[in-house]
Amino acid sequence: MINHVINFFLAPKIGVWIAKVGERKALALEYVGLITIFVGYALVESANVAAALYVIDHLFFAMAIALKTYFQKIADPKDIASSAGVSFSINHIAAVVIPATFGLIWLYDHSLVFYAGAFIALLSLVASRFVNTDKYALSNASD
Secondary structure (H helix, E strand, O other), X not given: OXXXXXXXXXXXXXXXXXXXXXXXXXHHHHXXXXXXXXXXXXXXXXXXXXXXXXXXXXXXXXXXXHHHHHHHHHOOHHHHHHHHHHHHHHHHHHXXXXXXXXXXXXXXXXXXXXXXXXXXXXXXXXXXXXXXXXXXXXXOOOO
């Protein structure tokens, strides 16, 4: 409930901030934050610290809206529905495969799951560096 209340008030402000600083900076901050959070999860021994990390974790996930706003800037409107369908399918596959795989890893060592999450966030951080910030290119992307 804490996450919902915080996000109810902060998510609109995060959206305004993303519009101001741009998607590349927002995604970079999100992924650096997630790397830090996941490493924190791997190392934490206090339930209170873990709970705080969980709340902060959800604030960073609110920044994921930057992926959607960037996609809307670069995609041809005719392609958005089909791309969303493919994205939904890929996310569904990942939502099944990753938890099953990470569940097996958890049986060996739970901290490895969080280090793997930090590694995935690191890969996402690298990928976010390819986000085009040229306003002219973005305005003509769907032409």
